[in-house]
Amino acid sequence: MNVTGFALVIxxxxxxxxxxxxxxxxxxxxPTIRLFPTTVVEDLRQTSSxxxxxxxxxxxxxxxxDQQQQLYVESKCEGAEEDQGCQRLxxxxxxxxxxxxxxxxxxxxxxxxxxxxxxxxxxxxxxxxLGKKMTPWMLQETLLGGNPRDVTAPSPTLRGxxxxxxxxxxxxxxxxxxxxxxxxxxxxAVLASDIYLDMEETSELIARTRxxxxxxxxxxxxxxxxxxxxxxxxxVVGGVKSILFGDEPSLVQIAGPPSASIEKAYRSPLEN
Amino acid sequence: xxNTLIAVRSLFIVTACGALLASCxxxxxxxxxxxxxxxxxxxxxxxxxxxxxxxxxxxxxxDDLLTIAEGDPKASNKRAFSEFLVWAKxxxxxxxxxxxxxxxxxxxxxxxxxxxxxxxxxHTCPHRDRVLLNMERELSDKERGLxxxxxxxxxxxxxxxxxxxxxxxxxxxxxxxxxxx
Numbered sequence: 001m002n003v004t005g006f007a008l009v010i011x012x013x014x015x016x017x018x019x020x021x022x023x024x025x026x027x028x029x030x031p032t033i034r035l036f037p038t039t040v041v042e043d044l045r046q047t048s049s050x051x052x053x054x055x056x057x058x059x060x061x062x063x064x065x066d067q068q069q070q071l072y073v074e075s076k077c078e079g080a081e082e083d084q085g086c087q088r089l090x091x092x093x094x095x096x097x098x099x100x101x102x103x104x105x106x107x108x109x110x111x112x113x114x115x116x117x118x119x120x121x122x123x124x125x126x127x128x129x130l131g132k133k134m135t136p137w138m139l140q141e142t143l144l145g146g147n148p149r150d151v152t153a154p155s156p157t158l159r160g161x162x163x164x165x166x167x168x169x170x171x172x173x174x175x176x177x178x179x180x181x182x183x184x185x186x187x188x189a190v191l192a193s194d195i196y197l198d199m200e201e202t203s204e205l206i207a208r209t210r211x212x213x214x215x216x217x218x219x220x221x222x223x224x225x226x227x228x229x230x231x232x233x234x235x236v237v238g239g240v241k242s243i244l245f246g247d248e249p250s251l252v253q254i255a256g257p258p259s260a261s262i263e264k265a266y267r268s269p270l271e272n
Numbered sequence: 273x274x275n276t277l278i279a280v281r282s283l284f285i286v287t288a289c290g291a292l293l294a295s296c297x298x299x300x301x302x303x304x305x306x307x308x309x310x311x312x313x314x315x316x317x318x319x320x321x322x323x324x325x326x327x328x329x330x331x332x333x334x335d336d337l338l339t340i341a342e343g344d345p346k347a348s349n350k351r352a353f354s355e356f357l358v359w360a361k362x363x364x365x366x367x368x369x370x371x372x373x374x375x376x377x378x379x380x381x382x383x384x385x386x387x388x389x390x391x392x393x394x395h396t397c398p399h400r401d402r403v404l405l406n407m408e409r410e411l412s413d414k415e416r417g418l419x420x421x422x423x424x425x426x427x428x429x430x431x432x433x434x435x436x437x438x439x440x441x442x443x444x445x446x447x448x449x450x451x452x453x
Contacts, residue, residue: 126448130441131393136386136403139396139445143437144382144430190437193444200447265424266347268354270375272382 033129033142035192040121047114054107061100068093094224098217105213112206119199126196130189142189301325305336311349314340315356327365334374341421350379350422377410378417379424381431385410386438393449400446404439411435 072078072093077086130139303326306314318333326333337356341349354375361371377384385406388395396403411431418428 123448123451126445127393127452130445131397131449131452132391134392135390136388136392136396139392139441140382140386140434140438143434143441189441193441196444196448197440265427266350266354268350268375268379270354270357270372271380272372272376272384 033133033189035122035125035129035188037125040118040125043114043118043121047111047118050107050110050114054103054111057103057107058100061096061103065093065096065100068096091224094220098220098224101213101217101220105210105217108206108210108213112203112210115199115203115206119196119203122192122196122199126192130193139189303329305333306340309340309343311337311341311344311352315352319356319359322360322365323363330360330365338378338416338421342416345421345423347422347424350417350424353379353417353421377413379414379422381414381418381427381434383407383410383431383434383438392442392445393452396442397446397449400442404442407435407438 068089072086072089075086075089077083077089080086081090130142134142301321301324303321306317308314308317314337318337322330322333337353341353357366357371357375360366361368366374373384376382385403414428414431418424418431
């Protein structure tokens with residue numbers, strides 16, 4: 001089972017919620033670039049909903065896995081695999097693991113479909129709005145915006161934010177969208193790029209993950225006959241838990257500028 | 273009569289050669305770098321040298337001035353460099369475009385490497401690596417101009433952020449462009 005792949009699948013809904021809010025703003029403010037028309041928003045809404053269902057379903061089954069694993073350890077079953085009680089516990093654990101794989105297998109095709117739709121919609125908008133309608137200089141000016149961004153505001157760049165509790169990530173995304181500095185054309189361009197690249201990776205990884213699930217299911221079904229708990233199984237459960245519930249709280253901080261007194265900005269007649 | 277004519281002609285040739293040799297022997301301007309560590313004085317020295325036959329050394333002088341300014345960084349240095357470049361343009365030492373390029377490369381948040389008249393799909397994407405490499409080099413010059421010379425930390429921070437944003441947006445845009453081909 002590919003945990004990295006799963007991480008990206010799970011990360012998608014958070015990105016989507018951010019985009020939904022951002023696009024709502026974009027519609028009201030009539031931006032000069034149209035990266036998020038209604039169709040894209042609708043695709044995103046659907047992806048978000050499918051991902052949320054998967055997340056909820058997994059959260060429950062992982063809770064059960066947790067309890068079963070705890071019981072297995074507390075019963076001192078490690079090293080006592082021949083014990084009948086331990087074998088029963090191992091089988092129960094394996095069954096729950098299979099259930100987890102089943103949920104993923106059931107939800108992933110829908111997820112794959114909606115992710116692909118979103119990816120294709122965004123791809124079209126990016127190609128048209130940023131690729132064909134803009135020169136590099138225009139792109140730069142769009143990213144810079146009319147005014148220099150407040151450097152203390154969080155950057156809208158989202159890629160690579162993992163290992164954080166999902167609810168906390170949603171909260172951060174909400175704050176990002178709610179802050180006035182991120183609701184501009186320049187951050188929408190970054191956001192669209194970010195989500196598109198994420199969707200590309202996700203799409204690829206979903207396909208790989210589906211293949212892996214089939215393999216992992218077969219192995220676990222065989223293990224059920226022997227009642228063994230494999231290290232791979234524990235790794236997968238650990239990986240999924242860290243994604244859903246987050247690692248140890250770590251502050252994602254964005255570096256501020258070095259402190260120094262900044263005099264009133266000088267504008268040269270040579271400036272572009 | 274004929275002999276006199278030959279003599280005059282010979283005298284003329286000898287004089288001309290003499291004059292030519294004399295001009296060859298005259299010392300060219302040393303074009304030394306500015307001696308003062310004070311930016312204002314250093315600029316005056318450089319201006320004097322540049323108009324005194326050292327125009328070909330413009331780039332070296334500009335670099336010398338940046339080094340001197342790094343020794344006494346302050347926001348007003350930005351204006352000093354702008355005025356120096358405007359002067360150089362007015363003196364015909366550099367073109368308007370060179371003056372702008374030099375100023376913006378070091379003291380503006382915007383990247384001169386992002387100039388271009390064609391759309392990104394057709395112009396930027398095929399040379400994306402080169403564009404980004406040029407931007408990276410330019411960012412290093414902006415670090416010097418904005419941060420080390422002008423103490424414009426906010427400007428440099430924004431330029432650095434812009435570079436990262438361009439990198440991300442170009443990656444996505446160029447992937448989308450390639451998918452549409």
